[in-house]
Amino acid sequence: MSRSAYVYVGDRADRNFTIGMRGNIWGWKTFTGGGPLVAQAEQWLRDPDRDEPTWLIFVRGITPQTPAPKGWPRTREEDFGAWTGATIRSVTQRLLHTPLHEDHINPVWPDDLYPYRVTLEPDEPDDTFGPLPAADLPEDAIRAIRHSALQKGWPVLGPPLVDPPSIAPDRRLATGAVVRTIALEQNMTRTFVRRPGESRQATRREADLVIRYEAYLAGLGHRAVRNLITLPGGLDTFFTDVFDEDADELVEAKSTVGREHIRHAIGQLYDYARFVKPRSRAVLLPARPKQDLVDLLVGLHIDVIYEHKHGDFVREPARQAP
Numbered sequence: 602m603s604r605s606a607y608v609y610v611g612d613r614a615d616r617n618f619t620i621g622m623r624g625n626i627w628g629w630k631t632f633t634g635g636g637p638l639v640a641q642a643e644q645w646l647r648d649p650d651r652d653e654p655t656w657l658i659f660v661r662g663i664t665p666q667t668p669a670p671k672g673w674p675r676t677r678e679e680d681f682g683a684w685t686g687a688t689i690r691s692v693t694q695r696l697l698h699t700p701l702h703e704d705h706i707n708p709v710w711p712d713d714l715y716p717y718r719v720t721l722e723p724d725e726p727d728d729t730f731g732p733l734p735a736a737d738l739p740e741d742a743i744r745a746i747r748h749s750a751l752q753k754g755w756p757v758l759g760p761p762l763v764d765p766p767s768i769a770p771d772r773r774l775a776t777g778a779v780v781r782t783i784a785l786e787q788n789m790t791r792t793f794v795r796r797p798g799e800s801r802q803a804t805r806r807e808a809d810l811v812i813r814y815e816a817y818l819a820g821l822g823h824r825a826v827r828n829l830i831t832l833p834g835g836l837d838t839f840f841t842d843v844f845d846e847d848a849d850e851l852v853e854a855k856s857t858v859g860r861e862h863i864r865h866a867i868g869q870l871y872d873y874a875r876f877v878k879p880r881s882r883a884v885l886l887p888a889r890p891k892q893d894l895v896d897l898l899v900g901l902h903i904d905v906i907y908e909h910k911h912g913d914f915v916r917e918p919a920r921q922a923p
Contacts, residue, residue, distance in 0.1 A: 604655040604837070606642045606756035607742065609663075609674070609749035617710045618659065625698065625723045627657065628715030635755045638748055642756040646701035646719060653839070655697040657721065658762055660746050662690025663735070674750040684735055684743050691731035694762055696722035738762070761838055765829060777833035778876050782826050785815050785843070806887065807856035811842055813912050814854070814885055823847040830876045841873050842885070849880035852906065858890035863898065870903060881919070889915070 608627070610618050621627045632643045649655040663674055665687045670680040699720040708714060735743050745759030769782040815825045824846045830839040843852035853869045855862040863884060870882045883904035889895070890905070895917060898905050905917040 604645055604650065604653075605658055605742075605759050605761055606646060606655070607658045607660060607745040607749050607759045608756050609746055609754050610659050610661045611750075611754065612662070614754065615661070617712065617715075618661065620710055622693065622695070622721075624709060625695075625721040626709060626718055627659075627721065628709065628718040629755060630713060630715055630717070632717055632755070635752050638757050639752055639755040642758045643701065645758065646697070646756065649697055649700055656762070657695050657697060657719065657756065658742075658759070659693040659695070660689055660691075660749075661693075662732075663746070663750070664688045664690070674747070676747070681744075681747070684747050685740070687735045688732055689735050689738075691729055692733070692762070694728040698722040739764075760831075768826065774876060779831045780876055781829040781831070782844075783829050785811070785825050785827055807854055810856065810885060810887055810908065811854050813908070814843065814852075814906070814914060817912060817914050818845060818847075821847075828873070828877050830873065839873060839876075841877065844877065844879070850883055850904075851877050851879035851881075852883045852885050854885040856887065858886050858888050858894070858907075860894060863890060863894050867898070867901060867903065883916070885914075889917075 632639065635643070645655065663684075665673055665683045670676045670683045673683070676683060697719055701717060701719050703716050704718055705714065705716045709718075735746075738746075739760045742759045742762065745757040748757045749755060764781070765783040765786075767781045768784055772780045774780065818825045826844050826846055828839075828841040828844050828851075830841070831837070841851060842854040844850070845852060851870060851874055853866040853873075855866050863886075866884045870884070874882060881904060882902065883906050884898055886905065886907040889907045890898075895905050899917060899919045902919040904919050906914055907917075909915040
């Protein structure tokens with residue numbers, strides 16, 4: 602599940618922002634009195650999903666079309682049109698590295714302690730762009746930015762910054778979830794997000810394995826895509842690893858054949874299958890796991906696909922459902 606928390610950074614915080622981004626850290630004075638939206642973001646930052654990404658999106662330099670509404674940027678709801686017509690100087694997206702925690706001892710910034718802190722992924726390069734029209738962002742994102750400005754920079758949950766382009770019509774399910782079919786990207790590191798203790802090399806191995814499997818499927822005449830699943834409200838999103846359209850098969854990839862990774866793949870497959878409704882499920886692995894894990898997977902009606910030699914894959918089919 603992907604999460605995004607928007608943080609408004611006022612002009613007076615520019616120096617602190619530079620210090621924080623260089624040190625891969627951000628902080629707030631307190632979380633008392635921020636209201637329910639801030640409390641929800643605080644809870645998510647304190648207890649992030651350990652298997653999927655949490656992004657912090659820092660927004661700076663919001664300039665409205667003249668004349669600016671009274672009190673800008675802390676405006677009334679009826680002045681929301683000024684936000685959609687504004688220009689944003691820069692947007693910086695950073696990946697959360699460690700959850701929200703408290704440090705009341707070690708100073709980072711010159712003007713205050715800001716003890717409620719998150720650390721940001723040090724190996725992930727800054728994703729900064731702008732200027733851009735605020736209207737280029739989803740309306741729910743603009744509302745999250747406005748609410749963060751009203752709350753003097755507290756985080757507010759919002760939708761993903763950019764939705765990948767669809768290569769087929771989106772499907773809206775009866776539950777309100779939306780399933781989007783998107784292309785398999787050559788650089789998939791961003792959505793193959795590391796778990797705690799997992800290395801960048803492991804993440805890259807997993808993405809490379811998927812790329813080789815995509816080429817293998819193409820040799821069979823099969824088309825491989827991904828699914829972006831957005832739950833009602835737009836705050837929770839899931840990326841599937843591979844969907845074989847010709848076989849109608851959902852595939853989850855792992856970089857190792859360890860038990861914990863395979864258990865995790867099982868959970869992902871059953872979770873995502875509720876929305877994708879595949880004919881079959883499979884786990885994609887770099888080698889054959891030990892027999893006990895093969896038995897576990899095939900007994901759960903999940904095919905085992907593993908790389909026999911570079912670019913060549915072997916399948917052990919699941920048992921037929923009773």
